[in-house]
Amino acid sequence: MSVYEIMFSLNYVFQPFLLPKATSKRVYAIGTDASCNALGFWSQFSLSALLYNGLLSHYFLLTIRFGWKEDAFAKWIEPLMHMFAIGFPMVTAIAGSVLGVYHEVGLGMACWVDNYPKGCDLPGSSVKCKSSMVAWVFGGSILIFVVVSLSINNLIIYFHVRSTMAKSQRRSWTRVVERSGELASSAVNHAPAVDSKVKRVRAVATQAFLYVAAFVLSYVWTGVLRNLESAGYTREDEATLFPLLVLQALFEPIQGWFNLLVYVRPRYMQARTKFGAETRWWCFRKALFENHVHPESSSRTRPGSSKVSRDEKLRTSADEHNNDDRQARDVGSIDGRD
Amino acid sequence: MSSTLSSAQEKALSFLPLVPTMLSLVGSSSIIYMVFRIEKENALSEVAAGNVGL
Numbered sequence: 001m002s003v004y005e006i007m008f009s010l011n012y013v014f015q016p017f018l019l020p021k022a023t024s025k026r027v028y029a030i031g032t033d034a035s036c037n038a039l040g041f042w043s044q045f046s047l048s049a050l051l052y053n054g055l056l057s058h059y060f061l062l063t064i065r066f067g068w069k070e071d072a073f074a075k076w077i078e079p080l081m082h083m084f085a086i087g088f089p090m091v092t093a094i095a096g097s098v099l100g101v102y103h104e105v106g107l108g109m110a111c112w113v114d115n116y117p118k119g120c121d122l123p124g125s126s127v128k129c130k131s132s133m134v135a136w137v138f139g140g141s142i143l144i145f146v147v148v149s150l151s152i153n154n155l156i157i158y159f160h161v162r163s164t165m166a167k168s169q170r171r172s173w174t175r176v177v178e179r180s181g182e183l184a185s186s187a188v189n190h191a192p193a194v195d196s197k198v199k200r201v202r203a204v205a206t207q208a209f210l211y212v213a214a215f216v217l218s219y220v221w222t223g224v225l226r227n228l229e230s231a232g233y234t235r236e237d238e239a240t241l242f243p244l245l246v247l248q249a250l251f252e253p254i255q256g257w258f259n260l261l262v263y264v265r266p267r268y269m270q271a272r273t274k275f276g277a278e279t280r281w282w283c284f285r286k287a288l289f290e291n292h293v294h295p296e297s298s299s300r301t302r303p304g305s306s307k308v309s310r311d312e313k314l315r316t317s318a319d320e321h322n323n324d325d326r327q328a329r330d331v332g333s334i335d336g337r338d
Numbered sequence: 339m340s341s342t343l344s345s346a347q348e349k350a351l352s353f354l355p356l357v358p359t360m361l362s363l364v365g366s367s368s369i370i371y372m373v374f375r376i377e378k379e380n381a382l383s384e385v386a387a388g389n390v391g392l
Contacts, residue, residue: 002366003372009362016352027348109351237342249351254358259366263372288368290375 001085005256008046012253015039016109024104025235039111040102044093047142049255051085053215054146058152060208064201065160086214092138101134107229107238108245113138134228143223150212161205168198207262221248244251264288 018031119326120129277297
């Protein structure tokens with residue numbers, strides 16, 4: 001998914017410059033029909049990133065709602081998901097390039113499915129445009145799949161988390177009532193096992209929702225623009241839509257960054273809890289680089305720490321490494337798979 | 339009433355995606371780095387635990 005995010009972002013940043021100079025009215029258009037065709041190909045192929053967002057929600061659904069184990073998922077479902085996420089955009093991207101469906105789009109600075117067959121949108125042309133139909137097959141089908149997947153899967157996850165938490169609360173209360181003759185604390189002592197399961201389900205569900213939020217924030221502006229284009233808005237209306245175009249330019253290429261923030265979040269929170277004295281930036285680096293980042297505040301706050309023997313330092317470092325390994329494995333099952 | 343973008347607006351839209359793209363490249367490559375690092379550490383701990391032969 002991250003590999004396709006890189007492709008998607010790079011493609012986006014080159015778009016204004018690789019539009020065909022001969023036909024485009026854009027200020028920085030220095031490309032040719034071939035470069036526009038290449039842009040269209042990469043745009044279509046990069047839709048894998050979009051598809052992965054939808055498939056990620058299926059991963060969360062299977063692991064949270066249906067309790068699939070990581071290993072079983074990796075063995076049976078993951079290969080199929082990769083085949084679908086890479087295969088469909090690749091086949092359509094190649095088909096589009098061979099058929100020559102990619103031209104400069106009517107709204108925004110990009111090359112994708114438009115004006116197919118070429119010249120069909122010229123005034124007086126007798127050829128009927130098929131761009132709309134091809135665009136729905138190439139991009140619309142992916143968009144519908146992703147939106148439906150995200151909506152349904154996350155609704156199911158939401159209701160599952162809610163019912164799990166309600167059940168857990170009921171169980172806690174039942175125990176308290178059943179053991180009312182005993183010390184109240186003994187009832188509370190049985191709660192941690194249930195609490196830990198509920199906490200895990202809630203943590204994984206939070207990750208799932210944050211990935212959706214990152215996706216929606218990145219693509220909603222493009223979705224609105226493409227809908228406006230199909231409703232008849234053209235280049236002539238761009239000044240009116242300028243704020244929307246700015247939001248699209250800012251948010252569409254940034255999803256990789258949002259994904260990183262969501263991905264490191266569980267480790268970051270863990271570092272904040274474990275190393276309360278460290279700065280937020282240090283915790284972020286710790287979340288990213290784990291054992292390559294060592295505590296800084298302890299050496300500042302405890303000047304005598306330099307006198308600690310080398311053996312002791314090594315022992316502490318090894319203990320910390322082992323603890324980190326265990327915790328990283330726990331967190332690894334929460335953060336999702338990219 | 340038709341209103342196309344001014345030249346300044348077009349220039350702004352052309353260069354505006356540079357910053358988010360850089361952030362996205364950093365983000366995506368960091369995730370790839372983390373995934374490989376975690377996979378490697380897991381494999382090493384499996385070997386250390388004696389679950390996998392070298």
